[in-house]
Amino acid sequence: MTLTTTHRPARSAGGALVPVLAFAGIVVAVMQTLLVPVIKDLPQLLDTSPGNATWVLTSTLLSGAVATPIMGRLGDLYGKRRMLITSLAVMVAGALVSAMTSALLPMIVGRTLQGFAMGAIPLGIGLMRDMLPRERLGSAMALMSSSIGVGGGLALPAAALVAQHTDWHVLFYGAAGLGVLCVALTLLAVPESPMRARGSFDLPGALGLSAGLVLFLLPITKGGDWGWTSAGTLGLFAASAAVLLAWGVLELRVQAPLVDLRTTARPAVLFTNLASIMVGVSFYVVSLVLPQLLQLPTSTGYGLGQSMVSAGLLIAPLGLTMMFTAPVYARLSARYGPKVTLITGLLIIAIGYGAGLGLMSAAWQSLVIAVVLGAGIGLAYSSLPALIVGAVPASETGAANGLNTLMRSIGTSVSSAVVGMVLANTAHTVGGVAVPTLHGFRVSFLIATAAVATGLVLALFLPGRRAAARPRLRAASEEDLNLARATQALRGFRGRVLGADGAPVARAKVTLIDRRGRQAGAALTAEDGGYALEVPAGGPYVLAARAAGHGPHACAASHPGDDRPVDLDLSLPGETVTA
Secondary structure, three states: OEEEOOOOOOOOOOOOHHHHHHHHHHHHHHHHHOOHHHHHHHHHHHOOOHHHHOHHHHHHHHHHHHHHHHHHHHHHHHOHHHHHHHHHHHHHHHHHHHHOOOOHHHHHHHHHHHHHHHHHHHHHHHHHHHHOOHHHHHHHHHHHHHHHHHHHHHHHHHHHHHHHHOOOOHHHHHHHHHHHHHHHHHHHHOOOOOOOOOOOOOHHHHHHHHHHHHHHHHHHHHHHHHOOOOHHHHHHHHHHHHHHHHHHHHHHHOOOOOOOHHHHOOHHHHHHHHHHHHHHHHHHHHHHHHHHHHHOOHHHOOOOOOOHHHHHHHHHHHHHHHHHHHHHHHHHHHHHOHHHHHHHHHHHHHHHHHHHOOOOOOHHHHHHHHHHHHHHHHHHHHHHHHHHHOOOOHHHHHHHHHHHHHHHHHHHHHHHHHHHHHHHHHOEEEOOEEEOOHHHHHHHHHHHHHHHHHHHHHHHOOOOHHHHHOOOOOOOOHHHHHHHHHOOOOOEEEEEEEOOOOOEOOOOEEEEEOOOOOEEEEEEOOOOOEEEEEOOOOOOEEEEEEEOOEEEEEEEEEOOOOOOOOEEEOOOOOOOEEO
């Protein structure tokens, strides 16, 4: 039996990996808020109706939702760095298309291509898990996860400044330039991940999920224009339910699904994803309310009369605070676990929105709200990838984080629709123009508070740190119990047991023997041939495997303390390797 890896030795991850990936995440997030400063002028700029102009924003949202889980799975299969560069290249192409047109249809095409870059967030998190030692992983993933909010927060003042003083197409040229810079830095500083998932790409599953998401998100984003009770809106919701149900049945039957629904149904994954929706809702409410409150004229009696650039600068601390909470999160999570950190973040968000109900009368109060909410959202966002990574196999990191990012996007979409409806229904008309009211702003904050409360309840159902470290599971045998414990190990021997044809061998027994000939651990492989064994101390060890229909074999191995995956091939002669 050979202890083999699924790759050639990879380049070690340098110190530039984390800042480069985080920068890529920030640039990708910029695409979501790039046009916010000119959104009210889009009908005139594109010579179209207000209803048609909203497709420029809707197209980016839909393509981002579709691309996120698909690019995550492609990264697991064919290389996360490769798919990251592909996502960024598509974004650059889309930015250039938009930069060279003022026509509606080409603009929608360009914005659709820009949305594909959202897959870079889960791909970056997956690269960090595969390449970084455990002591650096917490803060790195926190920064990458928070980049969604950081990019959105910093883009507002920058885009406002550009739009106010230059032609609006410069926004797209700038985005293309940032994308090219990201590609160059990724090529120079980010090595390819050694991890690969086995199987093939689930094209029917990708098409089914894409159709279901488009049918679901389209009426959410356009329901305000079409009417929430119109036949078209209700029909699309019904169609999305039917398509997603059929897609779920299909995914449960295929051997290598796009999204492993059985893994997704685990409490640690399920409640994390549901809580992610609530965090997405709470994040987008402040992004919708504060800019309007700040820019409304003082003649309304409650508007703060700030310019577009000043409003953006006052909101920028939202993103900056999220970025600076990454090291704080790492310390809190290392001591108390990501569940406690998520709950803490949600509590801070609740305090921010609760206080915000009475802090709407001065510009400096908006700054305070932005800082408090940035701290809470930063902690919450930082906790989500750690909870996902700790609950799924390494070979599914990209797809699992892609799904989690999708859940956040669904939260922001729902938030946009609900808050937009509230502000529209509570607005009053001044000079023929509908103006949001202070009552509408406060109701929106109450909606965010309710979403946070729901997220807190969901977070309480997450497995605690002790439960995750030592699961109390019923096992059919001692080997099964050892496997359950070993799969929680963050360091040790892990990988798959393969047969002569390269197929995974299920329920093969893998035994770890120390230098004194004593059994140091044992595990049974799962259905996908995966195994995991804790290592009590440094090697050398002997790994022995036995499976029905295969001859027993053993090989020597040493363990320096890292976490690289290793496959055990029963069809090859043994050799000494370093795991």
